[in-house]
Amino acid sequence: MRPRHHRAGGVAAVVAAALLAVTTPGHARADEMARSLLDAGQYVGAIAAARGALVEDSASAATWRVLAEARAATGAIPAALDAYARALELGIAPRLPVEVAMAKLRLRIGEEGPALERLRAAVDVYRADSGVLDAETLVAAGDAARVLGRRDVAMYTLAVRIYEAALSREPRHADARLALGELLLEKSNNAEALDLFREVLEAEPTNARAMLALARSHHFDHSDVAVEVVQRALELQPTLVPAWVLRARLLIETEDYDGAETAVAQALAVDPTSPPALTLAAAVRYLRGERRGFDRLLAEIRHVAPGFPAVYETLAEIAAQNRRYQDAVEFAIAAVAIDRESWRAHALLGLNRLRTGDIAAARRSLDTAFRGDPYDVQVKNTLDLLDRLAAFETRTAGRFTLVADPREVDVLAPLLFPVAEDAWARMSERYGHEPRGSVRIEVYPRHEDFSVRTVGLVGIDILGVSFGPVVALDSPSAEHAGPLNWASVLWHELAHTFHLSMSWYRVPRWFSEGLAVVEERRARPGWGQDASPRFLEAFAAHRLPAASRLNDAFLRPESPEQVGHAYYQASLLIEMIEDRAGVEGLRAMLTGYRNGRTTNELLTEVLGLDTAALDAAFDGYLRDRYGHALAALTAPEEGEPAPFPKAWREGGEALEAGDLDRAEAALVRARELFPEYVGPDSPHHLLATLHERRGDTAAAIAALEAVVAINADDLDAHRRLAALHFAAGDTQAGREVVERSLLIDPFAIDSHERLAALAESAARWEDAVARRAAVVALGAPDRAEAHYRLAAALAGAGQNEDARREVLSALEVAPLYDEALELLLRVREPTPASAR
Amino acid sequence: MSAIVRLRRGLTALGLALALAAPAAAEERFLVVVGGIGGEDYYRDLFHRWTTTMVDLALEQLGFAPENVAVLVEQPARDRRGIARESRREAVEAALADVAERSRPGDLVMVLLLGHGTARGERVLFNLPGPDLPVEALAARLTALDGRTVAVVNAASASGPFVAALSAPGRVVITATASPAEDHAAQFGGHFVGAFAGGAADADKDGRVSLLEAFAHATAAVRASYERERRLLTEHALLDDDGDGAGSREPGVDPATGDGALARRTFLAAAPALGEGASAERVALEVAARGLVDRIEALKRRKREFTESDYLGRLEGLLVELALNRRAAREEGTR
Structure with a gap:
């Protein structure tokens, strides 16, 4: 692909300039017009203009190339290949970009062997003598390496090197910058990719492809801005098929299937055989449960683009986004069946097997994916996670x-x-x-x-x-x-x-x-x-x-x-x-x-x-x-405080000033106005404090009960409430609150100890064992005592063998622990026959 | 053999056993507690409280002789005992010189610094009213204490460099932080002092809190406090007692090697003594108990050599013997 020459003013200006060239004597050149129309995304016009130019000069290699690019953009792949071939015969220079473009088209229509051979040859050209290549040729060689990277991950590194070489040759080369950014984004390095896209847009604000790349970058970050940016790309170039495809993808993600179908239709209007657009059309059918339409579209993709590798990968991604994980597994299996060297397919298979609980198979798939492509961040992260999970x-x-x-x-x-x-x-x-x-x-x-x-x-x-x-x-x-x-x-x-x-x-x-x-x-x-x-x-x-x-x-x-x-x-x-x-x-x-x-x-x-x-x-x-x-919450007059915040603030200030009667009146009013509010320092909380200050435990309990009845996340309220119940002698109520607090903070040793002590005093030994075991598991600072008390609870529950093990753990830490030594002697005594 | 002879031999054996426990056999115990400059009322009060609490514990629970306790604080007028001096650098150095003068090899000398610290490049300081105390000055004073068991606890912020500067054989060095970069006010000191109050820090239930136990108690309490406040832990205490100049965050994990061995055997409280007139049987039981504890500790050091069941079987055998010994000692004591 040759560098595009974007001029300020976007499509309209480019087309106007082209038309001006046609209609102004002395400037009119059909081949130039064709190129301008192609750059503006006016593919049908570009084809017509190129044909017209070729009537006048059929030996123009450059015009054949324009015709080829325009035909490729409209999905006429065999015709595009013919035109590219003519350009090569006529000595197009540089040759490599044309050869790489042809190879990519051949891949699309399933002519894999010759295509890969050509791409490898393109990379070899770079390897043989990179010093003499111009930036456009280098970008084409980089593209070849990038395509080959799907199978041979070392090619990705090479592609980065080649794009960087292109940029050192021509620092302002937009296509090189975009290609490098796109590759980095593909490998999840969005930070650097974003910088590259922004650099291009700073130099060329109307570069539609750069705008699309920026949208992809936002999409990677799950940012809503992607919607707006892709729209800007489409305004710059309404025929930019990948932008319509991204728009369709974004709409699918928001379950706007009608909108997605419209976007797909726009893409297909430009390129009726666009594999990504057809894939998304199939995805919409899948999500709508339209099996017949889905199958028909898959058959169509197989027909027009048998070499398009991503169809099942995209479907697997979309299925997973829609929580259809088993379907995602099946799509990924289909993707692997088509191309066993698609590392992304293996990755998707692994990730979704993990979601369906098939951990061992997931690990195998992810290992395969990682061996093939160690740059996939999702795979690397997930394998690291599985390593840690193995210790769980x-x-x-x-x-x-x-x-x-x-x-x-x-x-x-x-x-x-x-x-x-x-x-x-x-x-x-x-x-x-x-x-x-x-x-x-x-x-x-x-x-x-x-x-x-x-x-x-x-x-x-x-x-x-x-x-x-x-x-x-x-x-x-x-x-x-x-x-x-x-x-x-x-x-x-x-x-x-x-x-x-x-x-x-x-x-x-x-x-x-x-x-x-x-x-x-x-x-x-x-x-x-x-x-x-x-x-x-x-x-x-x-x-x-x-x-x-x-x-x-x-x-x-x-x-x-x-x-x-x-x-x-x-x-x-x-x-x-x-x-x-x-x-x-x-x-x-x-x-x-x-x-x-x-x-x-x-x-x-x-x-x-x-x-x-x-x-x-x-x-x-x-x-x-x-x-x-x-x-x-609504102010009665402009500038007046709303009733709830007014009463709440009055109550809080009075409480702080120690005027409890005034505080109570205001806080009760606030509570009546909005009883559901139990956020921090709510009227309920403040009333509880007020009642505590007065020594009215029952009223404080009632206020905090109201809090926890609405907000079971409030750990502090639970703790205060439990303490009040215990202070009031209501052990049962206190215990229930502490038990509920464990559902907020299960690792609070003091809560387990409190419940254990209550269970022991009531001879509820099974409960005591559970709580004491938790204290041990939580690594209580006093290990000897924790093990001893668990041993004592186990002994209480009649589990002398377990008690013996625990008391040994206590005594290993503290051999002179008198109570533990006595317990050891006790649990070793044979159980009386009558007790058996 | 007469009962008297048996008694004498028993006492000798007990003395030997205690001597094997090294510093616990210290003839005299000295304590120098220094409260640094607070800088603001909150810390002024806090450091004063920590300092005077330590002195109270030393005199009332740990059995220190009053003349062996030196206390230096920012505001000596607030000391209800009337024994505190102002914690200026010259007074701190004079107190250390006095201890060096009066103590003898084999004695225990504990230096506890409670306050703020700073570290600027090579300058590592404990902050005092007036000139600060540089670590080099403290190190120089400690050289006069050779032969004593010396424990230095710097509970200040940015105290980490004290470990490398003060580390020496026969010396326990504890700092509240691991590096000079940990320069927020440290909580360690309060928890370290608190370890000697009550039995919570006495992990091995032998009735005394070793420096290792106090360190473990304080570090756990600091960690819990930061977790409770949902703050990132910004103080990581160190202990060095093998003289290698590198402190450990978890000393004593392997009882056989590395840091923690000396601190495990170093106590501020005097060794419990049998009352005068204890029977020969009682003494014999105590000696036997000590022997059993030593065997248990030896077994623990060799734990890896056994299968789990073999280890537990051996441990249980010794513990049952110990349990019967303790039961007999209690019965003997009630006669």
Whole structure:
């Protein structure tokens, strides 16, 4: 490919200049016009102009090349090859770019042998004497190496070297810079790629290909800006097929299948045989469940581009993005079957096998992928993760297998399994459906590992994920913004396991997330999100999407805050659906998704509401539910404070000043205005402090009970509440609160010790053993005492052999530990016959 | 053999056993506690509290002779005992010179620095009112203490370089931080002092807190405190007692080698003594107990040579013997 000469003003200016050249005597040259039209993406015009020029001068190699490029751009591959061949016969210079372009076209139509031979020869030209090659030739040689890199990864390094050589030959060479950037991006080095794309755009702001590259870079970063940038690329060159393909891909990712089909149609209007466009057309058919159309398109791709390697890889990627992991495995298997040396296909196979829980096979595929392409960051990260995962330990109870860090597994297992069993039993009954097989629950103390487990890369901003039979979670010990109830996260992810199974993995994000939050809320008091002032402010300011557009907030959020709001909003919409149509309505929607129905169809069927009616009904539902809070958060007059913040602030200030009566009056008023608010220093919290100062323990307990009933993430409130219960002598209530606090902080040694002491005093020895075992597992600083107390609990439970082992552990640390020495003698005594 | 002879032999054997435990047999124990300059009220109060708490523990629980305790603080007027002097550099050096003068080889000398520190290039300092105390000055003073068991604890920020500068055979050096770059106010000192109050730090339940146990207790408490506050740990304490100049973050992990061996045997509290008039049987039991503990420690050092069940079997055998010994000693004591 030759360098494009972009002029300021984009397509219009280029075309105008070309037309001017035609119509101005003395300047009109059909071959120049053809080139201008080609550069402007006016392929049909370029073909016509080139033909016209060839009538006048059929020996113009340059014009034959223009004709070839224009034909290639419109998908007329054999005709393009003919034209390229003529250009070569006529002595086109430089030759190598034409030869490489031809080889790439031959690959596309399945003529692999001659194509690869030609590409290798192009690389050899560089190796033989790079010093004499011009920048355009070097870029072509680099492109050849890049294509060969798919099979021989060393070629990628060579391609980088060749592109760099081109840039040292001609530092402002845009194509060299773009090609290098594209290769770096392909290998996940987006930071450097982005710099290169920006450099090109600074020099050539109307370079459509550079704009497209920039959009790809944003897409790599999951940035919404990609949508806008690809649109700019299309404005610069409306016939840029790869830009339409990227646009279609972005639309597929936001589940806008109609829009994606339109974009694909635009691409195919330019190049009816574009393999990537046809692949995305097939992907849309797949996602819509249109099997026949899908098969027809695959057959068409096989026919027009039998050498296009990425069709099943793209389908595997899209299937995985849509949580259809088993399908992704099958697409990846198909990709490997077509090309056993497609390392990306092996990588996709490995990554998706991991998601379906087939760890051993995943490892094999990833090892193969890594051997072939050690530059694939996802593969490298995931193999590193698997190495660390090998050191994890597993515990199994019934259908659940817990895989966790050895330091955490024995603390988490006794807490996690009952929650998982409870979730399973309750949701099986609620949905009338039970997913098949076992469930693997992986818990990661390093958030980076969890992130790699989820997407193969670090940096994901979620806490849990369900792949169906595999659930992965951040450990409570991982770095979080603040305390959170990890058991509710587990419950949420198990809910997804049900939704995915019941809908055959076709449930949309908004429905599954909203329903999972509702399941949390149904599970325990205080679980699931609650109304925040910022959510209500967003609602009042009409910043929340309409119910019918809720999925966009998940797939294309405008801000991180909008994602948080979307979960809560979706849960409220689910509650409205359930209020009106019962759980049967929810079940009907899940099975409807399985059968390929759309959300709009299902809502019309289940609620009898069309889109507009649904939006109106949901708006009314929110106003009914939060009218009081909205009024409390709305200023009565411009410049006046809203009633809730006013009363809350007054109460806080009075409390700080020690005026408890005035503080109480204001805080009670604030609590009445917005009782659902339990954020930091809420009126409930401040009232608890106030009552504590007065010594009114019962009232302080009531205030904190109100907090934890709404927000089960509040560790501090749980701790305060437990202390108050114990101070009031209500051991049972205190114990229950401490037990609940373990679902926020299971690694709090003092909580386990407190529960152990309570269990021991009540001779509940099994419970005592579990708590004392946790203290040992958590690495209590006083190891001797921790082992001794576990031994004593085991002895209490009649497990003398285990007690003996533990007391030896205590005495190994502290041989002169009198109580432990006595216990050793006691557990060695034979059990009286009567006690056997 | 008469009972008296048996008693004398028993006492001799006990003395030998205790002597084998090296520093525990120190004739005299000396303590120099220095509270540095606080710089602001919060730290002024904190360092004063840590310093005076250590003195209280030394005098009231650890059995130090009052004349062997020197205390230097930023504000001596606040000392309720009226024994503190201002912690100016010359006073600190004078206190160390006085200890060097009065102590003898075999004695234990503990120097505890509680405050802030700074490290600027080669200059490594403990901050005092007036001129700071450079590590070289402290090192020079310590040379006069050769032959004593010396323990130096610098609980200040940026104290890490004290390890290399003060390390020597027969010396325990503990610092609150691992490097001069760890220059935020350190929490280590308070937890280290706290280790000697109550029994929480007495990991081996022998009734005394060794310097190794105090170090382990303090580092664990520091780590827990940072985790509780969800802060990145910015102080990593070191202990060196093998004279190699390189401190360990986890000394004593392998009891046979490396740092921790001397600190394990070094106690601020005096060795428990049997009351006057203890019976010969009681003394014999104590000697036997000490022997059993030594055998257990020896077995632990050879743990890798055995299969797990063999090791546990041998350990249990010794422990049962020890348990019966302790039961007998209690019964003997109640007679």
